[in-house]
Amino acid sequence: MSAAQTPSLWRGAGRLILKRIGLALVTLLLLSAVVFTVSGLLPGDAAQEVLGRGATPEQVAALRHEMGLDRPGPVRYVEWLGAIATGDPGQSLVANKPVAEIISERLPNTLILAALAALVSVPFAFLIGMASAISRGHKLDRALNILTLSMVALPEFLVATIAVLIFAVELRWLPSITIVPKDPTFAQFARAYAMPVMVLAVGVIAQLGRMVRAAIICELDRPYVEMARLKGVRPMRLVFRHVLPNAIGPIVNAMALSLSYLFGGAIIVETIFNYPGLASLMVNAVTSRDMPLLQACAMIFCAAYLLLVLVADTIAILANPRLRQQ
Amino acid sequence: MSRGSPLRAVRALPWSGKIGLVLVIFWVAIAVVGRFIAPYPPGAFVSYEVFAGASGQFWFGSDFLGRDVLSRLLVGAQFTVGLSAIAVTIAVSLGTGLALTAAVGPRWLDELLSRAMDTLISIPSKIFALVLVAAFGSSIVLLTIVVSITYVPGNFRIARSLAVGLTRLDYVEVARARGEGRIYIALIEMLPNMIRPLLADIGLRFVFIVLLLSGLSFLGLGLQPPDADLGSLVRENVSGLGVGALAILVPAAAIASLTVGVNLLIDAATQGKVK
Numbered sequence A: 001m002s003a004a005q006t007p008s009l010w011r012g013a014g015r016l017i018l019k020r021i022g023l024a025l026v027t028l029l030l031l032s033a034v035v036f037t038v039s040g041l042l043p044g045d046a047a048q049e050v051l052g053r054g055a056t057p058e059q060v061a062a063l064r065h066e067m068g069l070d071r072p073g074p075v076r077y078v079e080w081l082g083a084i085a086t087g088d089p090g091q092s093l094v095a096n097k098p099v100a101e102i103i104s105e106r107l108p109n110t111l112i113l114a115a116l117a118a119l120v121s122v123p124f125a126f127l128i129g130m131a132s133a134i135s136r137g138h139k140l141d142r143a144l145n146i147l148t149l150s151m152v153a154l155p156e157f158l159v160a161t162i163a164v165l166i167f168a169v170e171l172r173w174l175p176s177i178t179i180v181p182k183d184p185t186f187a188q189f190a191r192a193y194a195m196p197v198m199v200l201a202v203g204v205i206a207q208l209g210r211m212v213r214a215a216i217i218c219e220l221d222r223p224y225v226e227m228a229r230l231k232g233v234r235p236m237r238l239v240f241r242h243v244l245p246n247a248i249g250p251i252v253n254a255m256a257l258s259l260s261y262l263f264g265g266a267i268i269v270e271t272i273f274n275y276p277g278l279a280s281l282m283v284n285a286v287t288s289r290d291m292p293l294l295q296a297c298a299m300i301f302c303a304a305y306l307l308l309v310l311v312a313d314t315i316a317i318l319a320n321p322r323l324r325q326q
Numbered sequence B: 001m002s003r004g005s006p007l008r009a010v011r012a013l014p015w016s017g018k019i020g021l022v023l024v025i026f027w028v029a030i031a032v033v034g035r036f037i038a039p040y041p042p043g044a045f046v047s048y049e050v051f052a053g054a055s056g057q058f059w060f061g062s063d064f065l066g067r068d069v070l071s072r073l074l075v076g077a078q079f080t081v082g083l084s085a086i087a088v089t090i091a092v093s094l095g096t097g098l099a100l101t102a103a104v105g106p107r108w109l110d111e112l113l114s115r116a117m118d119t120l121i122s123i124p125s126k127i128f129a130l131v132l133v134a135a136f137g138s139s140i141v142l143l144t145i146v147v148s149i150t151y152v153p154g155n156f157r158i159a160r161s162l163a164v165g166l167t168r169l170d171y172v173e174v175a176r177a178r179g180e181g182r183i184y185i186a187l188i189e190m191l192p193n194m195i196r197p198l199l200a201d202i203g204l205r206f207v208f209i210v211l212l213l214s215g216l217s218f219l220g221l222g223l224q225p226p227d228a229d230l231g232s233l234v235r236e237n238v239s240g241l242g243v244g245a246l247a248i249l250v251p252a253a254a255i256a257s258l259t260v261g262v263n264l265l266i267d268a269a270t271q272g273k274v275k
Helices: A007-041 A046-051 A057-067 A073-085 A099-134 A139-152 A156-170 A186-220 A223-231 A235-272 A278-287 A291-319 A321-325 B006-012 B015-037 B069-104 B107-121 B125-136 B140-150 B152-167 B170-177 B182-218 B230-236 B238-243 B246-269
Strands: none
Touching: A007 A073, A007 A291, A007 B107, A007 B125, A073 A291, A099 A139, A099 A186, A099 A235, A099 A278, A099 A291, A139 A186, A139 B246, A156 A186, A156 A235, A156 B182, A156 B230, A156 B238, A156 B246, A186 A235, A223 A235, A235 A278, A235 A291, A235 B125, A235 B182, A278 A291, A278 B125, A291 B125, B015 B069, B015 B246, B069 B107, B069 B140, B069 B152, B069 B182, B069 B230, B069 B246, B107 B152, B125 B140, B125 B182, B140 B152, B140 B182, B152 B182, B170 B182, B182 B230, B182 B246, B230 B238, B230 B246, B238 B246
16 A cells, blocks of 8 residues: 555546446346246246146136236246345245245344354464465475365265264264254353354365465465565565465455355255254245245345455455556 | 376375275275165165164164165165266266357357356355256256256356367467368367366366255255165254264265265376366
8 A cells, every 4th residue: 555556546446346346236137037037937837836736727827817927927027026126025935924024034044154154264264275385285285285175075964963973962062953042142152053153164164275275375486475585584474474465366256255155055054953044944945846935045145145256356456456457 | 197007197196196096986886886785675674773883784774764774875876976977977068068169159159158157157056956956846867957057157167268278279270270160170179188177177076066966865855765865865864863873974974985085086186287
């Protein structure tokens, strides 16, 4: 941040960021079309399904009319899009409650879980990534490589099973399903969340750790690092003062990617621990073929992913003087 | 991967790669012969005790209905490995085929395909798979198609960047100057030079697909009874979690040993070539 930064540079960054926001919105719009086409238009007749096989054609036609299914696809899409954009994705077919109401109960739970998992994972991932990068090619690096490589490939339900076996069955420290009491004390809160967070964190730590290592090593190969080394800068200082500021862009991108992995992981973790979050809600919506609920959940996950990527892009642009100037 | 005899390539692998290779060969072998070496029929109730521990009669104990875990595992592995192999073949053929089309085709087609794939890649893969399963159901054929479609965009992205890099190279320019057709250039000139770098991606996608497929089965949205893959075995025995049953631990560990094995093998085989 030097005095040489003129306002025009910041304007360049602003334009770049606006462009990214526009791009994200267009992508979200396209995704909504994909989600609606796949789940709303392709699967056949919802009216027929609601009424079952015994219904007369007149009954089906009447319900089709009532549900608005007899109108052309594009019209239904635009209506659905308008409704979902204004925060009212319709009525859940199974629960017979507004989708917005069900989701607003569940969404905070998933956000808490994801935030806690992120909070736990990021420091560990940085530690692993930086330790491997600094000791590149040495024993520690190779050991960490094999460790993270294996952790990435573990199915969440194996990690969860082992965690339950150790902490709930053998040691009896933690409950094997997650029940958060109303107004929990800190101890209750920690006990309830310890295992789901632990299981989610395993995958994120491994993935993020590998990407942090790759980002730092990519910088370590640059001429300026060679120069600093020749000047006699010690390895620790080299990584923290010289390399890390330059690697911020790729690292925040990596963070966005591995945090989006949390959504996938949450589906399994919420189910196995019986945790009332958005992901397990979506699984229920699939099982009961509750399309309005499913569509809303899918759009929330897509929007969250795009938002993560957008935030990462913005930080990368702001952190990189060259990108700012474009 | 060095050229020369396969034996020398194997010997050159670091020990982690050798472990990976052994695990991969083991699971491929189980997938092929598992059904025939299973000591009991997978659906037979053979033990009066549910969630029994390991014994000489039942190596991995019995499951929640008193069936032999080992036999169900041997048959389940065939579904997991077999369906994943089919799905990865479909995913890579589609992804790489579209990538080659984009690379040699007209510019607008490349734009269109790349934008479409960029859009699809923004749906987290498990979410995408859930939407597809909700729409199409989960018969074996549809399930295989669903998991393969989920991983087409990722493969497309890698294959396209490889293919676009190749179109600038001399031998492709020469072939074009010779007047070869686009299909010839894509299949005869470019594809053979993409296969080596693509192998690592195929392996990774296989791991993703195994995890997705068993994840879906674990959620009850994958293979439907009486068929059961390794993920279904974990699901049906989940009530044994509280008693630490082998019936839930063994299939979960089996999936992990397969995916970890593939990962170790790819990493060792591509060492120094892929960052």
